[in-house]
Amino acid sequence: MIGLLSVIFIFLGVLFILVGAFGIVRMPDIFLRMSASTKTTIIGSGFMLIGVSIFFGDLGVTGRAVAIFAFLLATAPVSAHMIGRAAYSDGVPLCDQTVVNDLEGMYDDVRETLSSGHFGESDTWQANFIDDHGV
Amino acid sequence: MIVISPILIPFVTAIVCIIFWGLPKVQRWISLLGSATALVFTLALFNQVNAVGIQTLAVGGWTAPFGIVLVADLLGSIMTIVTAFMGLMVAIYSLDDISDVLEENGYHSLFQFMLAGVSGSFLTGDLFNLFVWFEIMLISSFVMLSMTGGRAPIEGGVKYVIMNLISSSVFLAATGLVFGISGTVNMADLGNRLPEIAAENPVVVTSIAMLYVVSFGMKAALFPMFGWLPASYHTPPTAITTIFGALLTKVGVYALIRVFSLIFSAPEIISLAQIVLLVLAALTMVTGVFGAVAQYDFRRLLSFHIISQIGYLILGLGIFTVDSIAGTIYFMVHVILAKSALFLVSGIVEKMTGTYDLKKLGGFYNNNMALSMLFFIPAMALAGIPPLSGFWAKFAIVKAGLEAQQYAYVAVGLFVSVWTLYSMTKIWTYVFMRKRPEALQGNVTELESASFWIRWAPTIAIGVLTVVMGIWAGPLYDVATAAADQIMDPSIYITAVLGGS
Amino acid sequence: AGHGESKGNFYWLIAVLPAACVVWLFTQLPNVANQQFPQLNIAWVPELGTSLSFRLDGLSMLMSLLVLGVGTLILIYASGYMDGDPKIGRFFAILLLFMVAMLGVVTADNIMLLFVFWELTSISSYLLIGFKHEYKESQVSAQQALFVTGAGGLCLLAGLILLGNAAGSWELSEILKSKDEILASNLFPAATVLVILGAFTKSAQFPFHFWLPNAMAAPTPVSAYLHSATMVKAGVYILARMNPVMKSAPGWTWTLIIVGCITAILGGWMAWQRPDMKKIMAYTTISALGILVFLIGIGDKVAIKAMVLFLLVHSLYKGALFMIAGAVDHETGTRDVNKLGALGRLMPITFTAALLATMSMAGIPPLLGFTGKELIYEATAFTELGATGLTVAAFVMNFFNVAAAGIIIYRVFMEEKDPNFDTSHVHEAPWKLWLGPIVLGILAMLSWLTIEGDFFSVQFFSPAMSAVLGKWEVVHLHALPPYFNIVPVLSLITIVAGFGFAYFHKSILAFSQRLTEGTGAYGPETGYFNFLDGMLDLAGRTAVMLQNGYLRRYLEFVFVTLVVLVTLPLWFSGALGSVQVTISETPRLNELIISAIIIIAAFYVVRFSGRLAAIAALGVVGYGIALLFLYFNAPDLAMTQFSIETLTVIIFVLVIYRLPKYQSLTSALGRYRDALLSGLIGLIMFGLVLFVTSIPYSRHISNFYAAGSYLEAKGRNIVNVILVDFRGLDTMVEISVLAVAGIGVMALLATGTFRGREVFPVIRSLIFQTASRYLVPLILLFSVFVLFRGHNEPGGGFIGGLVASSAFVIYVFAFDVQQARELLRVEPIRLIGVGLAVAVASAMISPVFLQETFMYGVWGTTELPAIGKLGTPLMFDIGVMLTVVGTVLSIVFSLAEQDENLQHENPHTEGGNV
Amino acid sequence: MLDLAWIFEGLLMTWVIVPLLAIAIILAFVRLIIADNLPDRVVALDVLSGIAVAMMAAYSVASNETVFLDIALVVAMITFLGTIGFAYYIDRRS
Amino acid sequence: MNLMLATVVGVLYATGVYLVLRRSIVKLILGIGLLGNATNLLIFTIGDVSRAAPPIISDGDKTIAGEFANPIPQALILTAIVIGMAMLAYAVVLIKQAYQITHSDDIDVMKTTDVEA
Amino acid sequence: MFLLIVMVLIWVFLTGELTLGNVGFGSILAFLLLFVGGPRMDINYFSRKPNFRIFTYMWKLLQFMGFFFKELVTAGLSVFTFILNPDRLKPGVVAVPLSVKSDAEITLLANLITLTPGTLTLDVSTDQKVIYVHSVYVEDADEFRKEIKEGFETRVKEIMNP
Ligand code: NA
């Protein structure tokens, strides 16, 4: 029974990973691919690790499973962010369907900065936003 | 413990040098002390091997074939003596020849690591461990070769590194395959098991043996795989060239001797291997000496001679009799000494004139009789002129070859010998006999006292040994023969390592 | 020649040494005559059949007397001739070296000892010919002489070895007794040919004669001593020595006769045309050497008798004549017979000596030369080998010798001098210069006068002749022919014709010189230079072809060699038939998929045009292999492979953007050729793997490890136990390799240049930086965990070290090297030092404290949480970890630092592609 | 009963789960090959290493060996470094 | 199984050698990397590859029970991998220095030490 | 202090050995390592407020984690949909103004954004006022900003400022 349960979890995990893998093949640009893959990898691994923990039913194993998951949780978004910004500054294009790009023209290579543009400068925007949404 | 001392002493010296990082002057003394100590211990080890027989050390207490065993037979202990001696001599010479920058960047520890690698190669009784010793020797030499920086050392370094990496790859693959057919990498164990396996699978085992010819042949600079040597050996400071020229290729030769006498000695393998080795030896001798006579750079000329002389060593191995192996052993020691003395002289000349270019040199016979003799004697030794060391070496191999009826190869050897003589007289004529070119006149600096003795003392010591090896050849050659006796009867080695069985 | 101020010197006193030896030799003459040959035998190199054994038989006695006797006079002469030369000390040293060597050649009983001395004579000859070393002529001549005699020497070496092997002994006295064994050996002809080659080169026989006239570049005492009286006779000596045995060799007789004949006549023909006295002497020496060989060739008792006597005769007169030439040169400054003349009055003692010498040379009584020539004619006139032909030949030889003698005495001492040549300052030579020639002349006369006495004939001559003959014979020589036959008539005709020719020779001189020069273009010396040039050219081409500078070619050579050698056994065994192939169980789907991916990725490493893409593909190969390791139960291996692959990528990344973009450089043909070659290599390795996996594997050691890992080495992870204990030495060296790589990278970057392609500064990421702050201690914690559990579970010092270093590398990427260094607090090189020291110390604990062997594992008793028992293998693993951290960080830090320096110091330097 | 369960799981793991992951690897690999820029390849490599981690988890069950989890942990950590390295490179060159 | 692994080994050698023979120094170094991998896999393959248990003695046992993967090739390869990485790291940096001197990706440019200028 | 506890916990997790000795060893180890990594780390962050109420905080933490895992699974499922319908995507990069200020808060927020459905943090502006987020479906940029700020940013503030 426990075996079956663990297999179900593992199977779920594999499913996520497989979908993520499909995602990076099918998505039209790199940012979308990352959107697809980062999450699926973590969730897939998470399910699999749950399955593994159940299967072995051992504190040490569970501990390690948790550690792996925690580590993936901590690093995967950082990786995605690093590749994403690198890709962007490398000039990898956004796909044609892209509707808005607030980053355009914000990087300043000479001064080594990323500007916040009017979103950061404008106190009014901030104020309006707070007014509108009451945060 | 004395078995490991020739390895451990330079090894520890290297580590101590690293610990004293940033204090190159302290490292100097550590390096010198370590080298001298190593020499004492190698002599003691030899003494013991000579008196009692093959000495072994099971590292970690794991007896062969399960652990790594160090084995000092006569050949191994002789080679470690030579290594330690050359180490000490070059360590002294380095005091003047190696710049402060190199010392600050770890020259002394690299040097000692290399010596440890060389000694380890000579003493290990384990094929894979041999690979590991090779690698420490190689990587240290990689760094020493190129650490000067600048175009030539880097370019030479690229060729040296890439080709040696290929050679190591082949060595490793071959060792893997040997391990695959036998389940062991202990040389004695292999010596026990391989003949039977070879009898059942002669083709496979012989092919693997050929991989070793390629790998060790590259390391030894055999035809046509020597390209790395003349491309690189003349590029670093002379002290480095000298120690490389003395030891590194010889490790390749040693390894060939070891594997073919101990591991691949089954008749199915050796009959073909002999032909291969002899043909390669002949071509190596000829192409090496041809390369040499065509050169006008002191060190490049000598570098090509290294190749040519390797041919002689392999000729001795290819003949594969006790006499020929004894000849090879004697030749090996001789050529290490003679070639080193010549390289060191080239360094003295360069220090005084600023060039290695034969066309720009001249006039030393007139102005510096001592230096002339310091060159002439080892040069004649190298050319095989009696009663110097090289004569006995050449004679032994020629004699063994004739007795083994390998007439064609002996003829090649003698032919090459003439050209060796020719090329030595070429240097003698250009650098010593002829009148100093005008550009050089007045531009020769005499060495100041400290510099003088640092360079001269080791050169003299080595030069004197080429004479001693000639005059005192009787007892020394007896040792070589005893060593060859051990080599050609693998059961002695196997029994010493694995116990009586 | 030396015109320096004569300060006088006492080098001549050295002559006492050889003189004393001569005296001693005389005391031994009776013993030799009684066949009581003095012997000396000291072991030298017994394994190589070489001993210091000397034997003074008749021939040795004769030669020794010549070497030492003439040597005594030469030393005195040289002391005068070289007076004022600053290098006179060097000269005497080499001359004495030669004397000893030559004495060794003629007295050695051991043939290898003989060869040792033989080579020494060549070397001392080389040094003496090149004595006036700044002259191109000396340099070339010395090298030529050494090259020719050296080559011959090597032939002799081989010949002597064959002879010794055939005879089963290395002692001449034994070899000469073993004639039957030697003749039975099928190597005997080869040995003979080789010995003859050695002898011919040394004794300047045609076609190797050309070096001898060139050797006249040496100072005259050398010419007198080495190149006429002694060294050049070494070849004749060895032929004479071997005569008893080798005369039975096929072709011996006629080879010697014909070559000797050609040499003798050629030498004579060349001699009279030379204007230089020394050259005349050199060619007549060649001629005389030819005569000696010719006589050995004839080989009967009379011929040998003639040979032995002529040997003596020639040494006496030719040594004298050379010294005279030197004296003349010394006093007048020239040796040109065209300029010289009428010296008889100016140098009366020298003239007297010259008269004696030339008379002996021409065979005029009362000098020994007379008997010499008589015996030559006697040898040819009555031989069974074709008396007429040989006698005619002998006549021609003798004729030229007489002519040359006449030319010297007439043109130098008697005819009018060249009117333009100033002889006003010329006077008699100092005593040191005339003593030698006079003594030799007197000796030639005295010996002729006493030739019939027992002393000369029985004690001195017969033993020498017997040695050459190979059987003991006592002969009595006659001063004058005891009975009348054709011989004295021939003698007389020779003398008259010779002197007549000498008197009238100038009329045909010009014509003959042109003739000689014309034919000389086809002569052996041209051949020699053509050979030399050809060989040097070939050598140059070979060197350029093999050492062409292209690394790819070198590697191709290697790979082709590999293909040829590894497939060689197949060709020899005939077929693959003897090789068994067993295919083990079917692979699983996932294994197949991963294998396929590895293969495809490998091809893409080749195909990708971007460097980083190729590196990524290489990464896939590495990860794929790691997965294969995983599938086949190698957890440690998989872990390491993953880590190393990643680390390699990092290093590539830090380096590679400074490298240029790919260029497609090789031609299509080259690519196909390389593809073929690499395909072959792949096929070979594929085959080897298949064959080897088909041979049953022996698990004897694996099983030992499995049984002993926990019980004896106290570790559950067998792989780790192998690494830190069973094969700990490997690991110790391995970490040193790492350490050296670290040092090496630092050294390269420290001494290298800082130029490269333009790079852009990095905008550091806040997110990454913040994340790293928290990740780093966790990673470090994890690394310690990996280290401690390594002995029982996958992990250990190496992986632990990689993990720990990754924490710092993350810091480098997130912040910069400076901050990473601050985090680390110590220089990486210190970690390397400490790590290695800890590793070695762990290995030394047993030998130092427990009298156990190196690296013997020692374990504590208390069990610690998470670690287990403490022991030296754990300590070793800690050392490994520290070394790994130190190495990785020293590499990464110095690379990144250079990177940052580049960015800060010259952000817009042009480097770029060429 | 337990044996049967194990066979079931073993078969499933060995012949279904692990091959499925291998297929995921193929997909990621295809991306790596067909990508026309470096960041895309890095993404593919990152995904590959993620799948490898999952593969190890699965394999530990398939072979009933917990040691493979350790590898997963190390791999997860070290491949992060690889990705960062590539990102650093892309940043530097652009 | 051996057929599959042997094929992979063969391909790795072939591609490695091919790359090593290129004129581009970067390709050369990639080739060295491939050859290293090829050799490691070769040793692994010939050392009695097995799908049995990893060579680890379970808690509570004193020796390994049943079939186990051969630990020796694993240990040998571990050593070889590390050494290979050290060598490769050094070689990469050396190549970089070489490029900074020659300013070319073309290894054929590097022949000044062999051919006199 | 917080990090120290986390590290000891992780040590115990990793070794799977919950004994006094092991906890003690883990503590020593963690302390030593924090000593190594110390000055560079924000370890005083969580002890800023002395009136820190542990149980309340734990509850908030649990809530937060629950929310997070829910979002994570949603994210995973959303991938299913957008991978299957790539044509319906409306991707874009949106600048979201930040009210959280500290590095740790921003980082946590950024990572959480990446882990939630269809969004991916690309970068933070140098002045730390704006975070740039890529989303697979941007119908209305302001609406999107609102979602982010109301969802995660609020929770991050709570959890990081107890
Ligand atoms: Na005249």
Ligand code: NA
């Ligand atoms: Na380990």
